[in-house]
Amino acid sequence: MRNAFAEEMTRVAATDKRVVVLSGDIGNKLFDKLRVVDEKRFYNCGIAEANMMGVAAGMALSGLRPFVYTITPFTTTRCFEQIRVDVCYHHAPVVIVGTGSGLSYSELGPTHHSLEDMAILRTLPGMRVVAPCDASELRQVLHEVLKDDSPTYIRIGKKGEADIHSSLPELKLGKVLVVRPGTDVALLCAGNMMSETLMAAVILAKSGVSAEVVSFHTVKPLDVDYLHQASKRFNLLVTVEEHSRIGGFSSAVAEWRMVQPQSSNQLAFGTDDVFMHEVGSQAYARKKYGLTADNIAASTLRVLRAPS
Amino acid sequence: MLTKDTSKLSGLAALLRARIIETSSKTGTPHLGSCLSCVDILTALYFGVLRIDTNNPRAAGRDRCILSKGHGAMGLFHVLAERGFYPLSKLDTYGEDGGVFAEHPPTPDHLAGIEAATGSLGHGLPLGLGMALAGRIQDQTFNVYAVLGDGECNEGSVWEAAMLAAAQKVSNICVIIDFNKWQATGRSREIMALDPLAEKWRAFGWNAVEVDGHNFDELLQALEKFPNAIGQPTAIVAHTVKGKGASFMEDDNNWHYRIPTAEEVIKSKLELGVSL
Numbered sequence: 001m002r003n004a005f006a007e008e009m010t011r012v013a014a015t016d017k018r019v020v021v022l023s024g025d026i027g028n029k030l031f032d033k034l035r036v037v038d039e040k041r042f043y044n045c046g047i048a049e050a051n052m053m054g055v056a057a058g059m060a061l062s063g064l065r066p067f068v069y070t071i072t073p074f075t076t077t078r079c080f081e082q083i084r085v086d087v088c089y090h091h092a093p094v095v096i097v098g099t100g101s102g103l104s105y106s107e108l109g110p111t112h113h114s115l116e117d118m119a120i121l122r123t124l125p126g127m128r129v130v131a132p133c134d135a136s137e138l139r140q141v142l143h144e145v146l147k148d149d150s151p152t153y154i155r156i157g158k159k160g161e162a163d164i165h166s167s168l169p170e171l172k173l174g175k176v177l178v179v180r181p182g183t184d185v186a187l188l189c190a191g192n193m194m195s196e197t198l199m200a201a202v203i204l205a206k207s208g209v210s211a212e213v214v215s216f217h218t219v220k221p222l223d224v225d226y227l228h229q230a231s232k233r234f235n236l237l238v239t240v241e242e243h244s245r246i247g248g249f250s251s252a253v254a255e256w257r258m259v260q261p262q263s264s265n266q267l268a269f270g271t272d273d274v275f276m277h278e279v280g281s282q283a284y285a286r287k288k289y290g291l292t293a294d295n296i297a298a299s300t301l302r303v304l305r306a307p308s
Numbered sequence: 309m310l311t312k313d314t315s316k317l318s319g320l321a322a323l324l325r326a327r328i329i330e331t332s333s334k335t336g337t338p339h340l341g342s343c344l345s346c347v348d349i350l351t352a353l354y355f356g357v358l359r360i361d362t363n364n365p366r367a368a369g370r371d372r373c374i375l376s377k378g379h380g381a382m383g384l385f386h387v388l389a390e391r392g393f394y395p396l397s398k399l400d401t402y403g404e405d406g407g408v409f410a411e412h413p414p415t416p417d418h419l420a421g422i423e424a425a426t427g428s429l430g431h432g433l434p435l436g437l438g439m440a441l442a443g444r445i446q447d448q449t450f451n452v453y454a455v456l457g458d459g460e461c462n463e464g465s466v467w468e469a470a471m472l473a474a475a476q477k478v479s480n481i482c483v484i485i486d487f488n489k490w491q492a493t494g495r496s497r498e499i500m501a502l503d504p505l506a507e508k509w510r511a512f513g514w515n516a517v518e519v520d521g522h523n524f525d526e527l528l529q530a531l532e533k534f535p536n537a538i539g540q541p542t543a544i545v546a547h548t549v550k551g552k553g554a555s556f557m558e559d560d561n562n563w564h565y566r567i568p569t570a571e572e573v574i575k576s577k578l579e580l581g582v583s584l
Contacts, residue, residue: 020445040445043476051434051468058438061416061424063368064445066438082465085428086435090415 001156001192002099004135006030008142009067013037016146018063022056024049024070026099049079056094057086065093065146071105072098072114072155080120083151088124093149096121101131101155102192102242103271106282110275114155118190119247121153122220128152128173129220131191131241131249134164137217140171148173157192164194164215176223182212185300186230186264189240190216190249193269196286197240199293200300207301219249227256231263238267238300242291245270267303269296309392310356314524320390321351325553326582327386327396333568335403337411341551341563343383345488345521346455349546350375350387352527353453353484362392365420371450372423372439376432377457377486378412384422385409393421430463432456433483437469440481451535452481459491462500467512470541474513477539482531483509485543486521488550490561509543521546553580 010033013019020041021034035042045052049070056066068075075098076083087094098117105112122129128150132138138156145152164179171177179194180201189197194215201211212234216223230237237257239250250268257263271289286292290299311317325347332340354360358371375384382402389396401407408414412427424435436454443450460466473481487505489496497503509516515536519526527546534542550564551557554576557568568576577584 043441045472046468046475048465048468048472050430050465051437051472054431054434054465054469055438055441055472058424058435058440059442059445060438061435062439062442062446064442081428082431082434085425086431089425091417 001132001135001138001161002030002159004138005097005099005142005156006034008139010034010037012142012146013041016065018065020059020064020066022052022066022068024052024074026070049074050082053079053082053094054086057082057090057092060092060094061090065095067095067097069097069099071112072101072117073112076114076117076121076153083121084124087151088127091126091149092151094151095145096151096153098153098155100158102157103282103285104158104192106280106285113276115244115271116247117153117155118219118243118249119251122247122252126150127220128218129155130173130218131155132217133189133191133194133215134161136163136165136168137171137215140168141173141217144171144173155191161192162195164198171217174218174221174223176226177215177217178212179215180211180213182210184210184234185236185238185304186212186214186234187238187240187296187300188214188216188253190219191241193240193242193291196291196293196296200296203293203297204300209301209304216249219252222252222256224256227253231260234264236267236300236303237264238269238296240269240291240296242286243270244273246273265303267300312356312528314528317351317355317524320355321347322553322580322582324351324383324386324390326577326580328383329554329568329576330573331382331386331399331402333570333573336567337382337403338565338567339379339382339411340566340568341490341557341561342377342457342488343380344552344554344557345548345550346377346380346486347383347553348522348524348527349455349484349486350383352524352531354387354391356528357531358453359450362421365393366416368446369448369450371453372436373453374424374426374432374436374455375413376426376454377429377460378426381411381413384413388421391421429457429460430465433466433469436481437473437478440478441476443480444478450480453484454481455484455486457491458485458487458489458496458502458505461485461502461505462491470509470512470514473541478541479535479539482534482542482544485545486548487545488548489559490550490564492564494561506543506545509545513540514543515540516543516545518545518547521548522552555579
């Protein structure tokens, strides 16, 4: 996703003169082509994220459309107050891009994990929270965010994510994309867990369960139209995210269910309320938290088959 | 509208001080000492320097001024009224439920003349730097001014912005530090190692000068030398007195939170030579 981001940003910047990219001292050479487009519209703001976010807000208040890019914890939790006051209070059209989200940087330890970012940014008035599942969704998102003056947070992985969509239907923020239609259960995924979620659907199919797989690329605003019709069609909604089960996508769905007169049950897959103190790859970390196709399929099956 | 006549500016500053003290008394608004120390700085900027149009407050090429020490809002609100962004009578609603005049500036969408909502310290300079860079990107020639408190220089984000501004040779940004020697609970040079303040800005690559922040000749001279010809950002360390204008408030940090009585308002007005 990282390379797709740099490549697509170069296109976006070439066509929209308002676009500026601010980087927090990462992506060495990643933005070389962007700099060729216009040297004046790329800034390495150093390892100083609080300032970078304020600078972006100042630019946005002057009519520009800055994209702020660095590793997720540093562009979210590190400078949360600047996002809250400078960006959201002013409703400044800043686009915050967090790279290496979730457990993408698993080996780097919890300082570089981001399992709280959607939770905290979702609380800010006016902030959109977007978690594309693959590079092709991300590319469309980068164009879509510019059609509106709201601040946006885009949560992306790092590199090597599988392409999910072979041909992508038109992506609209706040409207889900159904990746695989089904009739028995809905597997709703926000972000980079899509490959595992699709594999879970394949495993479920072997047990005779038809699972609908949905990309909830926009966590805020939530696609409540889809949730309304899904809760009529399915007894169980399964939410999947590489993020804490506190406050993220599963919470957003649960909050929606809470105010419905009737709605489906929910099964949530996300990380536990602990820091990971041992070393491990992303695959190891996912397994630890039950974020595998096998576990998603088996747990879903157990719930579906439990006597009500 | 703009004037370099220092006696006119002094008269205006005295009038503004009297109004600020009266508003504090009537509405129970604190931070009076902090408001009074920067009245001359704001007066010099808004009536002597800033290229702004009250009929078109969002004009693309306007100069920007951010009161980064947002707790000085009561002073800024009076300055903006006197400058003509809204009638003085609008301030009768100060502090009322449902109004816009809080203890800190609202967003530009909610009050004409405001460039940024401040109140949390250490935000105004990064915001101002973003605006200054936007000017460069958009080929505009406006200047950006950020008024900071000395206590505010405790915040790390101030120095993050200082380093980036110097690295990017952003010459169209000017920081003015209202160096009144106090912060909420004590002497600013004792709570954190603030001194030597001007030297610190120089060490960060800024063109720094020190002035008497209550002397309009010195303030205007320093402001006229900005922008610096060699591409440095400018810092004006303005030595001020907290509570300036009312003898019984001056350099007394109790006035960070104290509210003047009706009698104290009268006493202040007499000292300021403003009619009762």
